[in-house]
Amino acid sequence: MSDIGTTGQSRKRRRKSRVTAREVALRAGVGTMTVSRAFRNPESVSSDLRARIDEAVAALGYVPNRLAGGLASSRTGTVPVIIPSLSNNVFPDIVDGISGVLQAHNLQMLLGNTRYSLEEEEALAATFLSWSPDGIIIAGTDHTERTRAMLASSGIPVAEIIDIADDPIDMNIGFSHVEAGKAMGTYLLGRGYRRIALVAPLCPRDQRALRRLAGLREALAARDLEPTAELLYEDRSSWRLGAEAVVRVVAERPDVDAVFFANDDLAVGAVQECSRRGIAVPEQLAIAGFNGLEFASEIRPRLTTIVTPRREIGRQAAEMVVERLAGRAVDALRRDLGFRLLVGESA
Amino acid sequence: MSDIGTTGQSRKRRRKSRVTAREVALRAGVGTMTVSRAFRNPESVSSDLRARIDEAVAALGYVPNRLAGGLASSRTGTVPVIIPSLSNNVFPDIVDGISGVLQAHNLQMLLGNTRYSLEEEEALAATFLSWSPDGIIIAGTDHTERTRAMLASSGIPVAEIIDIADDPIDMNIGFSHVEAGKAMGTYLLGRGYRRIALVAPLCPRDQRALRRLAGLREALAARDLEPTAELLYEDRSSWRLGAEAVVRVVAERPDVDAVFFANDDLAVGAVQECSRRGIAVPEQLAIAGFNGLEFASEIRPRLTTIVTPRREIGRQAAEMVVERLAGRAVDALRRDLGFRLLVGESA
DNA sequence: GTGAAAGCGCTAACAG
């Protein structure tokens, strides 16, 4: 309607119909079916025809239309991955693990970002499902009812990752955030800390972070203790936020002897701020983090934290999906990969 | 073929054909066309029919098949984004900028990761194009011939981002990495440093990092100087790598008075290592980074670095694509967003 | 405002 011919920059709205398999077939003097086969299973076509097809494909610049292929075969070779965030360093690791496996099996990964919103997650799930994916990997085990229903009735392999649930939709691989929090709590108590503060982001929902806190509280409760202070932030976790948080904690509750941060970003920011303010870590204040990101061991004092098997979670989740797609049964539908306490010098 | 009926976990290979628009139409007592319209432009359907359709959709759990829709309309509402890495903190910022805009315009972002390989980039481009995207955003301006050809002939809006080129495929938005490197070089020279070492990752190719070095070399050359040392690493950049690099530089060339790291990760690792080894920064050794990531200003001494307009690049790139799709001409096809020297205490 | 017909480009299923 508003093509600006003169500049040449406004391309034709109606994309010039691409080269089709039939054109290739005509040029190569074969049937379209043979072209189709040559693409998906070259061995199933005689080398003679294959050569002629290859020539035609190259000459015409043919690119198969996957929409048509998907519509006809109802297999698209795509596996959407739905995660809450990209900036959180935790997810790139997971995604890397996933993409390596998928790529090796000629599956295309589609990435969706929920920004920690269950509503956006639901919208993403619906959109992705409307693309007829072969399988789907989704972070977390907390979803809206509709999301669960859609995924459950989709008929494709669904892998929920990072957290573990009692009633997964289908496959589930991760570790218990409650147990991890408890482990850290037990460790801190074992080191003699008693007045422990908790700091976590309250992203509209980061249920997992909250579960870690719950676990820590459990550990305290087992000794008839409770957190000396709790700080929940709305903002996205960052070093700066951790720095601010530790300052607030110390100001409001000078008696606190240890702070558990729900993630390493916060914790590292706090450690740095302490060193700037001359607060001795861990003598005056112990600091613990969560995730075991690279930089946690690069600062001094090294951060005491929980290392999570992120890449492995991604790898195994993708493999489970791949196995299913291959028609093979998956031996363990629910896998708890655990975690590891990494004792640094900060707590 | 190998359905394992007993466990129930091996779903039917042939997914039970989903609810179609016709079933909805039958139930609502309308034509399929009306169902289609009700979905895409509710206002164009009488409220009476719309209500009946809504009821049927809800009752049947109808989800439109986008493959069929895309095939028929040749518009899919998708915009693939091809980037070299996710773990590099630079890209999440860009992707965030992009996704915000796309989401607001009901476009779906598809993310592809090249791992800094032009071959993988080519494969990704081909795959994505085979999904009939509405537009495409791709990091960098260095591509294989075939990638360029495919993108150029695709007929859709193509935005190359982060770097700027003399002959972009279509739209181009970013900043000059050469100029940025030069700016840093000029700054370091202005501060009196003369024996400057360069450290960069030699990811099978991170042309942009190399261009930053080239720019710095230019600045030196303008004063008849050249780098005192150059260290190129194959591995992925990390704090650890930066720490190792600075140790090597100091060991091999104790006369070096400043080190330019091609990214902040390396630089921060180096600063930390120096503080551990008692090397005074910047008195004994000045350190400069590149990108302006959050943590660069959270360590002490604060890192001197170049802040790049990552989010803005993503935002504008997406907007350009959106404008094009709306049929409007884009005023500036090539945009240099510049960069900003952030002077910290490290150099 | 609504519907009927005719594909979009590919692949499943069969026949040869």
Add this chain to the structure above:
DNA sequence: CTGTTAGCGCTTTCAC
């Protein structure tokens, strides 16, 4: 190993 026949489920186009 190769070709033919039918669609996949939607949207375009054009009547009504």
